[in-house]
Structure formats: C-alpha cells, structure tokens
Amino acid sequence: MSPLLLTLAITVAKIAVVLGGVLGMVALMSWVERRGAGLIQDRPGPNRVGPFGLLQPVADGLKFLFKEEVIPAKADKWIYLLAPLLTFVPAVATFAVLPMGTPFTVLGTVVEPLIGPSSIGVLYVLALSGLSVYGIVLAGFASGSKYPLIGGLRSTAQLVAYEIPMTLALFSVVYASQSLDFTVIVDHQAGAWFGFIPRWYVFPQIVGFFVFWVTALAECNRVPFDLPEAEAELVAGFHTEYSAMKFALFFLGEYAHMIAASSLITLLYFGGWHLPFAVPAGNLGALVAFAAFAAKTGFFLWLFVWVRWTLPRYRYDQLMRLGWTVLLPLAFLNLVITVLVCRPGVN
Amino acid sequence: MTTALFLAFAGLALLFGLLVAALKHPLYAALSLVGVIGCLSVLFYLLGATFLAMVQLIVYAGATLVLFLFVIMLLDLRGEARQAEAHPVQKGMALVLFAAFLCAGVGTVLVQKLPLATKLVKPGVADLGRLLFTRYLLPFEAVTLLLLAAAVGAFLLARKEWK
Numbered sequence: 001m002s003p004l005l006l007t008l009a010i011t012v013a014k015i016a017v018v019l020g021g022v023l024g025m026v027a028l029m030s031w032v033e034r035r036g037a038g039l040i041q042d043r044p045g046p047n048r049v050g051p052f053g054l055l056q057p058v059a060d061g062l063k064f065l066f067k068e069e070v071i072p073a074k075a076d077k078w079i080y081l082l083a084p085l086l087t088f089v090p091a092v093a094t095f096a097v098l099p100m101g102t103p104f105t106v107l108g109t110v111v112e113p114l115i116g117p118s119s120i121g122v123l124y125v126l127a128l129s130g131l132s133v134y135g136i137v138l139a140g141f142a143s144g145s146k147y148p149l150i151g152g153l154r155s156t157a158q159l160v161a162y163e164i165p166m167t168l169a170l171f172s173v174v175y176a177s178q179s180l181d182f183t184v185i186v187d188h189q190a191g192a193w194f195g196f197i198p199r200w201y202v203f204p205q206i207v208g209f210f211v212f213w214v215t216a217l218a219e220c221n222r223v224p225f226d227l228p229e230a231e232a233e234l235v236a237g238f239h240t241e242y243s244a245m246k247f248a249l250f251f252l253g254e255y256a257h258m259i260a261a262s263s264l265i266t267l268l269y270f271g272g273w274h275l276p277f278a279v280p281a282g283n284l285g286a287l288v289a290f291a292a293f294a295a296k297t298g299f300f301l302w303l304f305v306w307v308r309w310t311l312p313r314y315r316y317d318q319l320m321r322l323g324w325t326v327l328l329p330l331a332f333l334n335l336v337i338t339v340l341v342c343r344p345g346v347n
Numbered sequence: 348m349t350t351a352l353f354l355a356f357a358g359l360a361l362l363f364g365l366l367v368a369a370l371k372h373p374l375y376a377a378l379s380l381v382g383v384i385g386c387l388s389v390l391f392y393l394l395g396a397t398f399l400a401m402v403q404l405i406v407y408a409g410a411t412l413v414l415f416l417f418v419i420m421l422l423d424l425r426g427e428a429r430q431a432e433a434h435p436v437q438k439g440m441a442l443v444l445f446a447a448f449l450c451a452g453v454g455t456v457l458v459q460k461l462p463l464a465t466k467l468v469k470p471g472v473a474d475l476g477r478l479l480f481t482r483y484l485l486p487f488e489a490v491t492l493l494l495l496a497a498a499v500g501a502f503l504l505a506r507k508e509w510k
Contacts, residue, residue, distance in 0.1 A: 004348075076374075079374070079375075079378070117397070119397065120397045120398065120401055120472075123397075123398065123401035123402070123405070124401055126401070126405050126409075127401050127404035127405045127408075127409060128404075129409075130404065130405050130408065130409020130410065130413075131404065131408055131409060133409070133413050134381070134413070134416075137413065137416055137417075137420070138378075138416075140420075141374065141416075141420050149420070152420070153417070153420060153421070156413060156416070156417050160410070160413065160414075163409075180472060
C-alpha cells in the first residue's frame with residue numbers, strides 16, 4: 001500500500017473509532033444523567049429497559065427515528081433545518097485535535113491517538129467553540145416563535161460573554177507551557193513535585209481552572225447556566241419547536257460538547273494521560289495512558305451531572321454580572337500573574 | 348490533492364461571495380458571508396498559514412458575524428428585505444467598482460509577477476508574535492488605539508439612544 005493510501009486509511013479508521021466512541025459515550029451519558037438524577041434525588045430513574053435500564057438510550061433513539069418530522073408553518077425552512085447540524089458538527093469536530101493518549105503500534109505501524117494536526121490544537125478548539133453559537137442562534141430565529149427567539153438571543157449574549165474569560169484562562173496554560181499543541185501541554189505536566197504531587201497545571205493554575213470550568217458549564221448550556229432553555233420561563237428555549245431527529249441532533253451536540261469540555265479540562269489541567277507514577281512502555285503503556293485519560297474525563301463528565309442536579313439556575317442578570325465582573329477580571333489577573341511568575345519554557 | 352482542494356474551496360468562496368450580494372434576505376446574506384470566511388480559512392490553511400486560518404474563524408466567523416446576526420435578529424428586517432431594490436446608480440457604481448477591483452487584482456498578479464504564496468516562508472505563531480512586537484510594533488499599537496476609539500464611540504452612540 002502506498003504511504004498516502006495508508007495515511008488515508010488510518011485517518012478514516014481513527015475518525016470512525018472516535019466518532020463511534022463519542023456517540024457511544026453520548027448514549028451512555030444520557031443514561032448516567034437520568035440514573036444520576038435518580039440517585040441524587042432519591043428515586044429510581046429509568047430502570048425498565050434492559051438491565052439497570054441500560055438499553056434506555058436505544059429505546060430513546062428508536063423513538064426519535066420513528067417520530068413525525070414537523071416543520072412549523074412560520075419557520076424559515078432552510079435555516080430551521082440547518083441549525084441542528086450547525087450545533088452537532090462543531091461539537092463533534094472538536095475531537096479532531098484532542099490527543100487521547102500515547103502513540104501505539106498496530107502491525108508495525110506507529111499510530112498517534114489523534115486525528116488532525118496537533119500544532120494549532122488550542123486555536124482550533126477556540127475557533128470551533130466560537131462557531132457553536134450559530135446553531136442555537138439560528139434555531140431561535142428560524143423557529144418563528146417567541147420563546148425560541150428569546151432563548152437564542154440570550155444564548156448569544158451568554159456564549160459571547162463567557163468565551164472571553166475561557167480564552168484568557170486557556171492562554172494562561174498556553175503561556176505556562178509555551179505551546180498551542182495539546183500533546184506538548186500534556187507532556188509539560190509529566191512527573192511530580194517532591195515525588196508525590198503530580199505536576200498538573202491545576203495546582204499552579206487553580207484560579208484558571210476554576211474560571212475554565214465555570215465557563216465550560218456556561219458554554220455547554222448546562223445548569224446553573226442553562227438560560228437559553230430555561231424551562232420555567234421559555235418552555236424549552238431555542239429548541240422548543242424542534243422534534244424527532246432534529247431535536248436529537250441538538251441533544252447529541254450538547255452531550256458531545258460536554259465530553260469535549262471534560263476532555264479539555266483533563267488535557268489542560270489534570271495532566272491528560274499522565275499518572276504521578278511510571279507506566280510500562282509499549283502498547284500496554286498506551287492502554288494505561290488511555291485508561292487514565294478516560295477515567296479523568298469520566299470524572300469531569302460525572303461532575304457535570306452532579307452540578308446539574310445540585311444547583312439551582314442563575315437569573316439572567318446574575319449570569320451576566322458573574323461573567324463580566326467576576327470571571328473576566330479573575331481570568332485577566334491570572335494571566336498577568338502567570339506571565340510575571342512563569343519563565344518561558346519552564347514549568 | 349492540494350490543488351483539487353484549492354480549486355474546490357476557491358470556487359465555493361466565489362459562489363458564497365455571489366450569494367452575499369444576490370440574496371435579498373439579510374440573514375441569508377450574512378450566513379453566506381460566514382461561508383465565504385470558512386472557505387477563506389481553508390485556503391489559508393492549504394497555504395500553510397495555519398494561524399491565520401484559525402484566527403479568521405475565531406475573529407470573523409466566531410465574533411464579528413455573530414454580532415451581525417444578533418443585530419439582524421433584533422431589528423427584524425423582514426419588511427426591509429421585501430422593499431430592498433437598489434437604485435440604478437447604485438447598481439452602476441457597484442459594477443464599475445467591481446470591474447476596477449478585478450482589474451487591479453488580476454493586473455497586479457500579472458504585471459508584478461508576485462511569487463506564489465506557497466513558496467513564501469510559512470509563518471509560525473512565534474515568528475508572527477515576534478514581528479508584531481518588534482518591527483510592526485507601532486502600526487500594531489496604532490490599530491489597538493483605533494479599535495479602542497471605535498469601542499468608546501459605539502458605546503457613546505448606544506447611550507444616546509437610551510435617553
């Protein structure tokens with residue numbers, strides 16, 4: 001096989017594996033979310049379909065497929081159909097630059113656990129997170145109804161406001177590691193201080209981590225920042241008029257977003273696939289590395305669920321005040337201190 | 348491979364560009380502009396200017412055009428879309444300007460024999476940053492002042508509306 005064909009085949013295989021993995025995780029998370037809600041609120045949660053209700057996502061998927069596709073009479077048809085895609089695609093495309101472990105060998109070929117080019121990973125993530133606004137805004141506009149429009153407008157203001165502190169928090173990490181490459185950022189966090197504290201960025205960048213985590217909740221439209229779809233005021237916000245598979249795409253997009261955000265937190269602040277002790281070399285080491293990455297990401301996914309069923313929702317003015325008067329100055333201060341304290345190239 | 352991608356996305360960019368001018372509804376036009384920006388970003392990437400490609404998306408698609416959409420949604424321009432009929436003078440001027448820009452662009456490439464962009468040095472983020480803070484420091488700072496003035500101006504104008 002020629003080298004070009006081989007690269008192409010490997011890339012296609014990677015895309016298939018990552019896409020399948022992400023969609024599988026989304027299905028699993030929709031179960032974890034409801035069982036977690038049950039656990040926290042002292043009730044069973046879905047437990048009828050399959051063992052522990054594990055087949056519930058399959059039943060939901062079938063229901064979405066067989067539901068009638070409705071396009072509201074007042075909707076702007078093309079944009080109405082485009083909006084769910086514009087939510088789903090950027091969320092999934094983010095995974096192209098997220099490295100998920102160390103290289104491993106298959107049939108004598110070294111495979112990087114990463115689809116796209118790594119050198120501009122951080123910028124690519126920022127670009128896609130900027131694009132994810134479109135789906136919600138357009139859904140709100142195209143539905144031709146009041147509540148979605150208000151939800152769409154709210155979300156624009158929210159996403160734009162919270163993107164700025166998120167970017168600044170990210171840049172502190174970029175400055176500390178002097179790289180826009182996730183692999184380099186993660187490798188900067190290898191090893192341990194005093195032999196037992198892992199050199200994860202969460203310790204020197206605790207403020208940055210806090211800002212990043214809070215803004216990630218807002219960027220994913222999760223409680224306590226789920227104002228674009230606040231059901232008490234807006235029915236279901238921007239996706240009120242959507243049903244069947246078009247609603248499912250929004251749902252998939254939101255959960256893919258959450259998985260991407262959890263992976264990002266792991267890569268940026270919790271040492272990615274690094275553990276505070278040595279791991280075996282070769283394919284076994286790669287497996288351990290991936291397991292470490294997956295476990296950390298899984299914890300942050302659970303944190304999303306935990307927060308959702310614990311905290312009440314912010315009011316809109318509180319949300320804006322928090323974004324502009326607390327998170328933004330904190331992120332700025334953190335960046336300034338990082339630049340003053342960190343010597344370039346030194347952890 | 349690269350040539351095929353270039354041709355495909357250059358063609359798409361032109362198509363979206365035409366749509367920006369042709370579509371009557373302001374929302375559709377703005378979305379076409381997003382398409383143009385996306386295609387340009389791919390072209391930058393193919394030329395090896397990865398930083399520029401990403402910044403193109405972050406700044407224009409992610410920030411500027413979202414604000415365009417915001418304004419279009421707030422103003423409700425549906426009535427505007429129906430009666431938008433350009434004055435003949437406007438049409439003529441647009442055509443003349445279009446022809447002039449086309450001649451200038453093609454002429455520059457033909458006369459000056461500019462080197463192909465792919466043969467230029469591929470700028471890394473670090474190189475770009477160094478240039479901005481040394482050789483181009485003054486223009487860079489001047490632009491930031493201009494942007495600040497624009498922001499303050501916009502704020503003042505918006506304030507007057509509220510009173």
